[in-house]
Amino acid sequence: MSSPVIKLEQVSKRYGNKEVVNNISLEISRGSVVAILGPNGAGKTTTMKMMLGLSTATSGLVTVLGQKPNHTQVRQKIGVMLQDVSVMDGLTVREIISMVRSYYPAPLHADHIEELTGLPPADLNKRAEKLSGGQKRSLNFALAMAGNPEILFFDEPTVGLDSETRRHFWERIRQLAQEGKTVIFTTHYLHEADEIADRIILFNRGTIVADGTPGNIKAGITIRTISFSTTHSMFTNDDVSNTEMASVVDVRAQIEELPDVDGIEYHKDRYILHTKNTDVLLRHLIERGIPVSDIRIETGQLDDAYANLMESMKEEI
Numbered sequence: 001m002s003s004p005v006i007k008l009e010q011v012s013k014r015y016g017n018k019e020v021v022n023n024i025s026l027e028i029s030r031g032s033v034v035a036i037l038g039p040n041g042a043g044k045t046t047t048m049k050m051m052l053g054l055s056t057a058t059s060g061l062v063t064v065l066g067q068k069p070n071h072t073q074v075r076q077k078i079g080v081m082l083q084d085v086s087v088m089d090g091l092t093v094r095e096i097i098s099m100v101r102s103y104y105p106a107p108l109h110a111d112h113i114e115e116l117t118g119l120p121p122a123d124l125n126k127r128a129e130k131l132s133g134g135q136k137r138s139l140n141f142a143l144a145m146a147g148n149p150e151i152l153f154f155d156e157p158t159v160g161l162d163s164e165t166r167r168h169f170w171e172r173i174r175q176l177a178q179e180g181k182t183v184i185f186t187t188h189y190l191h192e193a194d195e196i197a198d199r200i201i202l203f204n205r206g207t208i209v210a211d212g213t214p215g216n217i218k219a220g221i222t223i224r225t226i227s228f229s230t231t232h233s234m235f236t237n238d239d240v241s242n243t244e245m246a247s248v249v250d251v252r253a254q255i256e257e258l259p260d261v262d263g264i265e266y267h268k269d270r271y272i273l274h275t276k277n278t279d280v281l282l283r284h285l286i287e288r289g290i291p292v293s294d295i296r297i298e299t300g301q302l303d304d305a306y307a308n309l310m311e312s313m314k315e316e317i
């Protein structure tokens with residue numbers, strides 16, 4: 001693994017008596033696309049703000065590119081788009097682009113930034129405050145790119161965007177990832193994290209409750225079942241031995257002893273086993289010779305499972 005571009009060591013953030021980020025440690029490697037996922041109030045934005053040097057950790061250490069986040073050299077290498085879309089009133093889009101470029105030692109060419117806004121040429125001479133909410137976001141995205149940053153931070157970047165603009169946005173993020181940029185974004189949407197990120201860090205109540213590839217995270221929250229009958233029909237052949245009959249009698253005990261089972265239901269003559277890993281459980285069933293038939297493997301609706309998880313995780317007010 002390449003050296004981390006961001007490192008948080010035992011970081012906590014407290015507002016008054018409330019610990020909103022609680023002793024988290026993590027490392028983000030160069031070129032990764034990381035989604036910080038979690039319900040409202042989980043501490044996602046606070047954590048991102050500490051990475052940006054916009055909020056100071058109450059305790060612990062935050063380093064970006066080996067330095068404090070608010071170091072000038074670090075600031076020149078990061079691009080940021082926060083939730084609150086603010087544009088500079090009174091200036092045209094072109095004037096804002098020119099001003100923001102001037103902050104950086106090696107900015108992107110103005111034409112390139114204009115193109116990144118996705119705005120028609122006529123709108124580039126408009127005052128930014130006259131743009132729509134979605135257009136302001138697109139402008140902010142382009143401005144985040146102005147310094148040709150190594151690391152990009154997006155706080156809930158697609159809120160308020162229509163589906164077409166949203167699609168364009170993620171396409172650009174994919175391109176940036178291919179160029180080797182490190183991208184960190186917060187979101188409430190598992191499907192966004194799943195489609196775009198190569199790593200998901202799941203937050204709840206100021207702590208990291210899961211951290212892994214989208215596949216790992218999804219496996220942890222998707223409801224999967226293997227169901228089957230344990231009919232005696234397969235033992236009505238002529239050559240039924242006493243041992244086989246005994247195994248029928250014992251079948252329930254054998255099922256109860258299976259590893260990787262999170263729950264067992266019995267419904268309409270079928271066993272329904274809940275598991276995180278249907279492949280492994282199926283292998284156990286077969287290897288142990290448990291006499292089952294009409295096996296069905298089902299994966300519950302991921303969205304439903306995630307919605308339930310988010311609901312159960314919501315901050316108690």
Ligand SMILES: Nc1ncnc2c1ncn2[C@@H]1O[C@H](COP(=O)(O)OP(=O)(O)OP(=O)(O)O)[C@@H](O)[C@H]1O
Nearest residue numbers: 015020038039040041042043044045046047186188
């Ligand atoms: N400046 C502040 N002063 C006091 N409390 C704050 C401040 N900023 C955030 N908080 C509290 O910290 C907690 C975490 O907030 P944060 O914005 O980090 O959550 P989040 O996961 O980004 O939520 P959301 O998805 O709603 O944006 C919340 O309870 C919030 O009310």
